[in-house]
Amino acid sequence: MKHINIYILFIALLISTSSFAQQTPGSKQTKAIAIVGATAHIGNGQIIENSVVVFENGKITSVNSGNTNTSGMTVIEAKGKHVYPGFIAANTALGLVEVDAVRATDDQNEVGDMIPHVRSLIAYNTESKVVESMRPNGILMAQVSPKGGRISGTSSIVQLDAWNWEDASIKTDDGIHLNWPSSFSRGRWWLGEPAGLKPNKEYANQINEVTNFITGSKTYLKGDKKPKHLPFEAMQGLYNGSQKLFIHVNDEKGITDAVHFAKENNIDQMVIVGGAEAYKVTTLLKQHNIPVLINAPHSLPANEDQDYDMPFKLAKQLHDAGILIGIQLGNRENFQTRNLPFYAGTCAAYGMEKEDALKLITSNTAKILGIDSFVGTLEAGKDATLFISEGDALDMRTNILTEAFIQGRQISLESHQTELWKRYSEKYKNP
């Protein structure tokens, strides 16, 4: 009878998962767990061989090498395996876009120029099939960013195993996103101008518009705030240090102007997002301690003269110059976010130390996003958001997850995709 019940339960579970696709969020950690014998990649550059990683009540309690008393704990034998802090994907469209080409599924690009009050978090879809496909690759947290206008809105940072966006948020409204004006504008070919890019004549004006908005909001916030001005209101966090300004800019001139802009407007917490030409202005960036979230390195050089591996080795060049860097997804297709570990791996292939490359998607990103106090490394006191991989998680051959935990909760590594895989593999086994 018992067996039958289990059988029915199994069938019911199968039906529910295949019809709703999303994975049921893991339940709260009730018992201490110890991962024993794995190579622990701390995420800060360190490795601990033959480690014991213990976490309890959702927090890491110890990470040691060799002997730790694990009595009373659930022990996961992980000899020969590797344990990593959960990877963090910065500047993504996760949960905002489901199918790129289907407009109805796209909630990333709101109308308006200066719309800091627009918040990504409330549109974040925890049921997204794209989101669940991140987890089997080790990506357990993501910054979800709006995209439109000049000031696009406010992002939040989520963990990727939740019932709803309230559950998902690990940092609500972490930053405001500014699309820096382009130094170039496209020739209006329909008016007979050459179709290529030429200097943007409106560049200075466009910067002024942002400056005016900043000045306007500061003045507003000093006063009685009547009548209520939602966009100005939303800027508060930038001035009291609770939010960061993410400036999306790639070219040398733009980066330089953006850095000076932030200083002149007393915005202390700024991050360059993109930074394709950041290698040309490392002195400035270092001088002002500006971190850079670089573009995914799997991209083409900017022009035919550039070194074929320029995008691959950018991280190495910035790292060597002492700049704090992470990797962000920016203009990649949404689904590519799951290749984040391999972007870090490519940075290692082109010059970085492997553990430094790992920081690009763990501790560095956590620092840049301002969440390093509780995630980003395997250190006691931090969230038990981590996973075990059969091998090197930055290499696609061996990025094979066996277990993953978010805030100590063991999460499902299944997805719409694994289910189809199993279903059709089964079909051919039993034709």
Place this chain on the structure above:
Amino acid sequence: MKQLMTLFLVMCGISLMAQDYFPKNDGVKAESHNYQAFTNATLHISPTETIKNATLLIRDGKVINSGKKVSIPENTTVTDLDGKHIYPSFVDIYSNFGVKKPKRAESSNSPQYDASREGYYWNDHIRPEQNAIEGYAFDAKTASDIREAGFGVVNTHIADGIIRGTGSLIALSPSGTDASRILSDRSAQYLSTSKSITSRQSYPGSLMGAMALIRQVSYDAEWYAKGLSKTKDRSLEAYNNNKSLVQIIEAGSKLNDLRLDKVGNDINTQYVIVGGGDEYEAIQDIKATNATFIIPINFPDAFDMEDPIMANTVTLGDLRQWNQKPSNPAVLSKNDVPFAFTLHDLKKPSEFMPNLLKAIEYGLDETAALAALTTVPARILGKSEEIGSLKNGSYANFLITSGAIFDKETTVYENWVLGNKHEIVSMNTKDIRGDYELKIAGATYDLNISGELSKLKSTVKTDAQTLGSKIAMTDDWMSLTFSSVDTTKQDFVRLSSKITNIENLNGSVILPNGKETTFNAKKSASKDDKKSEDKKDVKSDSDVKIFPVTYPNKAYGFTEKPKQQTILFKNATVWTNEDDGILKNTDVLVKDGKIAQIGKNLSARNATEIDATGKHITAGVIDEHSHIAASAVNESGQNSSAEVTLEDVVNSDDINIYRNLAGGVTTIQILHGSANPIGGRSAIIKPRWGESAQNLIFAEAPKTIKFALGENVKQSNWGSYALTRFPQTRMGVEQVYTDYFTRAKAYDALKKSGQPYRRDMELETLVEIMNNERFITCHSYVQSEINMLMAVADAFDFKINTFTHILEGYKVADKMKAHGVGASTFSDWWAYKYEVNDAIPYNAAILHNQGIVTAINSDDAEMSRRLNQEAAKTMKYGGVSEEEAWKMVTLNPAKLLHIDDRVGSIKVGKDADMVLWNDHPMSIYAKAEKTLIEGTVYFDLDRDLQAREAIKQEKNELTTMMLQAKNKGLKTQPIVKKEDKLFHCDTI
């Protein structure tokens, strides 16, 4: 006999006037048939025939006689040209002079698939029935500008459409009427690859479509000529009528020169090709066309490099063009490629001579330059007896110049056309150019007069101060105005002088205070001499630095094309892809382009040994689905485009060829896009960086074609613009195939029956498919459409070769296996459009496990250089073994392309297409160190590092030269940052 000849010529002259039968009501008949003689001239009868102290005798618009001893009849006006030269006037045979610009079709909010016209060819862009003479009107102003540039005759045409109809040969003489000016009203047929602006008809939407259409028109015209058409087609009739004429096609670049010459070869036509000025970049291939060229002479200005940030965006290739393009005519000439010059591409005719002089400075032989302006264009039109020289009987079209025509100091005085004089600068104009010591009321100034005789420039200096000045000369009266020394005041000193002695100018002056006085200006001889010496120095060849051309002529190009080598790789880990599996500590010998030996402790004489200890050798990566190295990707003008071929538009200059090599890629299938159910034929290439497009083609590879299903072919993501083309649903897609294959079957039956038929390139291609002579790669996503296409193929008794993308292939692997089709898929793409909702990264593993030949492809210029990583993903997703995973980007695509007898594994006798990796080839940490194609090293990491430095240096040098050019006052152009054009399946 001689008298008879003269009589004949006189009669010709009369018939030339041709209006003697016209009634005359405004007076009495007053024709003049006097002779004109030009004596004591240096007479250039042709570029190669010059007579000193010669006489040229003309009458009634034609040359009667010339030479040292010419008897001058009594009724002759004689002009003494002592010290002056006579040249034949220039000829431009690529002109649209006097032709009214066609009217652009009005825009609309849906595409137009059918023709706008009735009774003509089915395609509006085929307009052989056009004739330049219709709608032509003599344009006196433009004629004058062109004459001033030295031209006497132009061949004009309607520059609109793909087949543009006939041109007309027009003499640029404002005297007389079109009755005499139109020398020939059907002088040549013109073609291009650009559509007519008068129609919005979609097809052809690409260069390859235009090329296919030109071929098809030729076949259709042949069929029409046999009287097989049931209906009248005025276009094909005209085409057949124009067939005997010279065919002039606008290509516009070296790549297009070669492409269109090939089209001509296919239809037994040797085109005269209007080039792009970059022919020097591939001169051997250009020469091999055996074509005659018409070459524009529009050299780029230097870029304005003053802003270093902007300057950074200019590529080496573009910088070089500025430096090298002026040498194009010289290179053509030195390689004996026949060519004519044209004014085409110049903003105004006055830019012509300065550019030509520049070409001469860059090494163009003056005789060749003159030929390119006279005898060659005349010969192209078959009019050598009439224009382009001053042979007896030719039109009296000639220039009178002060000296050798290509001397910078020379002034062109007159341009005679049809025996009518057109003065540019009066021969009597006194040449007052030089330095003078100008004295006015006790003050002394330095006066320098320079510029062209017709447009003098002046500089007036006193001590170190340069005063604003302006000079003009009309009918021997010089007027000079310059500002007074006191610059706080706005007043002037005004001089005028009747020039009698150019060594000593005298005249009156009005001073700023209104008082009149006199001036004297003496020529300072010494300075003048010194200056002319300086000029000579500048002219010497050594001053022109022309950077060497590389192959291709841009960053990372080879100075010398690389050659096959004998190489012995020692002690490598060798991924054989054969039964031997992965061999450790193994040597591989590469010889004569083949893998010669695999084994331990090999040795070979004359082989370059490479220590590969710790490194891996694999077969080169093969990308089954790519769109790099192509100048077009989709012919979306119709729902079937089987007549187009990517082989027509291979772009050998694409930097992505080099980047692919750096990722270990050695064979690429360039596919047509997915804009229509029946796409175009593919090009299978080896990325031999530096070779011509033709040499990239993998000659032994079989014929293939791209088909497509799903959202792209039904235009789902094209918005509301495209709702009319069939099919708009998957239901319709099936019907497109059934219809086309039904027609192809009927076509084949008719052809085989021996009855006359219309050769149709589209149906021929489909017949090849049904005969298993051409393999289909079909873009596909969802299971229903995959099954549908297999069913259609079964019904017509052929097989689908490969499903590409095939993201739901895992759902129908059993049916695919039964059909015998292979799969070429993405490693992990999905979620980018609705039809990839069920795409899973385990697809490749499932297909492979079901025994289907499975490849991983890129469809992306970026991913294609990392296909080794993409193969590795099949190990992660689905647990494919490393050897089988590696085959998915090497041996398996080779099998799908039916080239696995040549490439895809490391096996003795196969092509030495291989990669030396610094690590396990599928490791994320692996880098290609060397990439070989048939034993030639096309990518070498060490050479790459050297090239980076060389690029920086050369760019720096060219930048400095451009800055110097700007400082010298030469014109510059603003920098426009270029964007790389990347193609995907759905790029239109």
